[in-house]
Amino acid sequence: MPTVLVRPTDSFSRVSNFAIIDSTLREGEQFATAHFDTQTKLAIARALDDFGVDYIEVTSPAASEQSRSDCEAICRLGLRAKVLAHIRCHIDDARIAADTGVDGLSVVIGTSHLLRTYSHGKSMAAILDQATQVIQYIQSRGLEVRFSSEDSFRSDLVDLMSLYRHVDRLGVNRVGIADTVGCADPRQVYDLVRTLRGIVSCDIETHFHDDTGCAIANAYAALEAGATHIDTCVLGIGERNGITPLGGLLARVYTAARDYVTGKYQLRQLGALEALVAKAVGIQVPFNNYVTGSASFVHKAGIHSKAVLNNPATYEVLNPEDFGVTRTVAIGHRLTGWNAIKARVDMLGLASVVDEAGCKEITRVVKERADCEGTLGLEKVDELIREFVERQQQQRVIVGSAKAGLSSVDSAACLLAGESATASAASMPTSAVV
Ligand SMILES: CC(=O)SCCNC(=O)CCNC(=O)[C@H](O)C(C)(C)COP(=O)(O)OP(=O)(O)OC[C@H]1O[C@@H](n2cnc3c(N)ncnc32)[C@H](O)[C@@H]1OP(=O)(O)O
Ligand SMILES: O=C(O)CCC(=O)C(=O)O
Numbered sequence: 001m002p003t004v005l006v007r008p009t010d011s012f013s014r015v016s017n018f019a020i021i022d023s024t025l026r027e028g029e030q031f032a033t034a035h036f037d038t039q040t041k042l043a044i045a046r047a048l049d050d051f052g053v054d055y056i057e058v059t060s061p062a063a064s065e066q067s068r069s070d071c072e073a074i075c076r077l078g079l080r081a082k083v084l085a086h087i088r089c090h091i092d093d094a095r096i097a098a099d100t101g102v103d104g105l106s107v108v109i110g111t112s113h114l115l116r117t118y119s120h121g122k123s124m125a126a127i128l129d130q131a132t133q134v135i136q137y138i139q140s141r142g143l144e145v146r147f148s149s150e151d152s153f154r155s156d157l158v159d160l161m162s163l164y165r166h167v168d169r170l171g172v173n174r175v176g177i178a179d180t181v182g183c184a185d186p187r188q189v190y191d192l193v194r195t196l197r198g199i200v201s202c203d204i205e206t207h208f209h210d211d212t213g214c215a216i217a218n219a220y221a222a223l224e225a226g227a228t229h230i231d232t233c234v235l236g237i238g239e240r241n242g243i244t245p246l247g248g249l250l251a252r253v254y255t256a257a258r259d260y261v262t263g264k265y266q267l268r269q270l271g272a273l274e275a276l277v278a279k280a281v282g283i284q285v286p287f288n289n290y291v292t293g294s295a296s297f298v299h300k301a302g303i304h305s306k307a308v309l310n311n312p313a314t315y316e317v318l319n320p321e322d323f324g325v326t327r328t329v330a331i332g333h334r335l336t337g338w339n340a341i342k343a344r345v346d347m348l349g350l351a352s353v354v355d356e357a358g359c360k361e362i363t364r365v366v367k368e369r370a371d372c373e374g375t376l377g378l379e380k381v382d383e384l385i386r387e388f389v390e391r392q393q394q395q396r397v398i399v400g401s402a403k404a405g406l407s408s409v410d411s412a413a414c415l416l417a418g419e420s421a422t423a424s425a426a427s428m429p430t431s432a433v434v
């Protein structure tokens with residue numbers, strides 16, 4: 001099991017006690033190449049539910065007739081996860097959504113000067129009035145309600161806190177902070193969530209875009225500051241370059257709360273879930289994707305390989321087995337080392353015939369070949385190992401023959417019997433030939 005350094009957390013931290021609101025079927029539908037048909041939405045919803053997310057957020061039923069009926073179809077699945085519809089802070093949208101069978105509504109409205117000026121054109125006072133009307137309507141329908149401010153990090157702090165305090169007093173289940181343009185850094189996130197934690201008594205949801213590469217770190221900082229709910233999308237899809245990825249968030253939290261993460265989520269299903277969504281939106285899972293990327297558990301450099309073969313925790317903070325993926329130690333390249341080659345020799349059952357010096361000689365040949373040919377496949381490395389063993393056996397025959405009194409000419413003929421042996425004989429240590 002990997003050994004990780006877990007920092008002590010303060011009493012605000014929710015790192016080992018939070019809920020995931022997966023928004024692949026809402027924010028994810030806003031991804032450039034996304035268009036989910038009904039069957040795909042149902043398949044993704046089921047997979048998310050099986051994986052163990054707490055909530056599934058879907059596109060506003062007011063967006064289109066198909067969006068509305070798909071929302072109803074998802075609700076009819078009877079999933080364990082709660083289904084939330086994401087809506088504008090508008091009574092018409094709330095009415096349409098409340099009739100679909102969802103468990104709750106996620107209400108949002110922009111509060112930054114930019115959005116108030118160029119999007120909906122409302123003053124903070126008008127937002128407060130409209131929020132009150134919509135929230136009270138949703139409550140009257142007996143549904144869970146979350147109220148969120150779009151572009152929170154570019155909004156006036158006093159305006160924002162007054163609005164949150166107001167909706168908290170109305171009894172919303174959650175308030176939401178959204179870094180809509182991905183401008184926030186973890187420190188700003190920590191400060192804002194911590195401030196909000198002191199102002200509202202309800203739960204706190206957070207939503208982070210990844211425009212500047214902080215989406216996972218920001219989500220983690222939010223948890224440390226007391227956020228209770230984190231929005232994610234599978235593979236981090238969403239508007240522009242998306243939001244906090246589900247797998248990446250769990251990888252991050254795993255380092256601090258492994259038992260919580262492994263106990264709550266079906267981590268071994270992550271790869272299949274990602275493959276499903278990647279196919280649905282027509283993308284490849286990136287090579288460096290958290291946990292499931294093709295290179296995520298490939299160890300290459302000789303120094304790394306030796307240590308990993310002795311104890312994987314030396315260069316792994318995540319245990320791939322927990323996520324149902326496998327580790328690879330790549331040995332067929334010029335950065336390899338004799339310890340890695342020895343491990344392969346052992347795997348091939350040749351430990352008794354190839355000693356340390358032999359492993360070092362094979363390593364030298366592998367590097368020499370890789371310098372000329374580039375990366376060598378495992379078959380090629382195995383071939384080089386077997387050639388070495390053959391040469392060694394032939395040399396033993398020669399030495400044995402010489403000791404029995406055969407002429408040096410006969411010995412040489414024996415050594416050069418095979419062409420490959422001839423080619424490589426020059427690289428053999430002379431002492432072995434004598
Ligand atoms: C940051 C986010 O991702 S928020 C979620 C974004 N999700 C969506 O936009 C869902 C898909 N959207 C849609 O299908 C459509 O935009 C609809 C159905 C919501 C609205 O469509 P339309 O009525 O044609 O309006 P349009 O999209 O052109 O403009 C948005 C309207 O909502 C208003 N608006 C924008 N944000 C909000 C808000 N948070 N709350 C209330 N009203 C808002 C705008 O002022 C504008 O109103 P207008 O009709 O008076 O100009
Ligand atoms: O509803 C929210 O909290 C977030 C809305 C959104 O997608 C965003 O602001 O980026």
Ligand SMILES: [Zn+2]
Nearest residue numbers: 027180207243
């Ligand atoms: Zn968003």
